[in-house]
Amino acid sequence: MHLQIKQADIGYNKTLISNASAELKLGDVCLLIGNNGVGKTTLIKSILHQIPLLSGQILINGQQVKKLSVKEIAEHIAVVFSKSVVPQHYTVEDLISLGKYIYYPFYFELKPEDRKEVSHIIDELELKQYQHIPLKNLSDGNLQKAFIGRAITQNSSIIILDEPTTHLDEKNKIIILKTLRKLAKEQNKLILFSSHDWRLAKEFADKIWYVKDTQLHSGIVEDILLQHDELTNISLFQMSESFIPPHISAPQIYKEMLYSLLQKNFQKDLSSLHFEFQNNFWVIAKDNAEQQCGSFEEIINYITNFH
Structure with missing residues (x-):
């Protein structure tokens, strides 16, 4: 398994998530859900070793995160937080290009293959018309897409996103989630994203991590949904026209x-x-x-x- 949590107590001065154990492999798309204040962002920061565990272990590719340097963690994990500092004078292309920063000195010139990759990601996220627009002039939705583009460009094996669809309308939400699932399946990335909208799991996620009553419930989406009545009282299921069901x-x-x-x-x-x-x-x-x-x-x- 590529990302493992082993008997971890997660929190600050007090435990928010107790004795958590879960694992994800490359190619998985996992939705992290739970009410406000249960510890979703704290769990993400613990995976990044920005907050030390109270007990237990978190491992990436068999290595404990607490033993990895900041640069090594960045090489393994690209992250997008819901509240990010916006470099006001950067354009969309500038921001997405920054994903290559961990591989070069601070002042660097993108190679032709890097520029091609950045251009492809801009197209995938439908940001072409905003490519040279300053970030300060973007809508919240397009700004969020640009930050996600930067994470994708980083080419890390794990991409973690904290509430990535919060400011997006339905069209852009679908673009982002389809892009993330495509990345997971075609480029063997591990995608972990948090959201208040658990219904997204039925369309886009393979696994769920559900934080409830200080416990982390993890497993296949459909298994976890059926184990918790509060997660099955609203339907958001649409049948693909190309799918020939049994x-x-x-x-x-x-x-x-x-x-x-x-x-x-x-x-x-x-x-x-x-x-x-x-x-x-x-x-x-x-x-x-x-x-x-x-x-x-x-x-x-x-x-x-x-x-």
């Missing part, structure tokens, strides 16, 4: 979660499969064979290995 026999909420899981993880025809939810287990039938799965994680592993 036949599913299950209560509506379980059917919805399974559609969500399969659509995110499998871009292929699953119509030959039949899923039935029986006695808290999923029975998957194909031709004359059946497989029983007790969790959504088991379903992913089963389909990945045989289909």
Whole structure:
């Protein structure tokens, strides 16, 4: 696992998150959720070793973060906080180019391949028309996209974003989240982002870290949602037109979660499969064979290995 939390007590003078254990691998997109004040930002700062753990360990690629230098942590992790200092006279291109700073001396000239990469990221984030505009003249939404662009340009294996969609309208929110998921899957990045909107998980995340009552609940999105009633009382699920689903026999909420899981993880025809939810287990039938799965994680592993 690339990012591991082991029996960690997280907080300042008092423990906000107790005995936390969780792990993420490269390619994962994880949504960190929880009410205000439960310790989401404190957890992010602990991963960055900006706040020391009260006990336990956090490891990146097998190394304890407390033993890494600031430069080494920056090489592993790119981060975007919800409140960032805005360099007033920088343009969008200037800010996104700063992601290369950790690889060069302070005064540096971008190589041609770096400039090409920066230009590509500007296009991906639909910021081309603002490329040479000073940051002070941007809307909150486009400014946030520019900071996210800087994090992407850093080319770190982990990207952590604290409330990245707070100031974005629906269109730009979708652009950002699709870009982050594409990065995770195509470039094998680990993406961890916090949000108050847990419903985003059903569309864009593989895993959830849910902070509740000083505990960190972690796992596959659909498993965690079904374990907590307060997370399943609003629907934000849309079926992709290109997705060819299997036949599913299950209560509506379980059917919805399974559609969500399969659509995110499998871009292929699953119509030959039949899923039935029986006695808290999923029975998957194909031709004359059946497989029983007790969790959504088991379903992913089963389909990945045989289909």
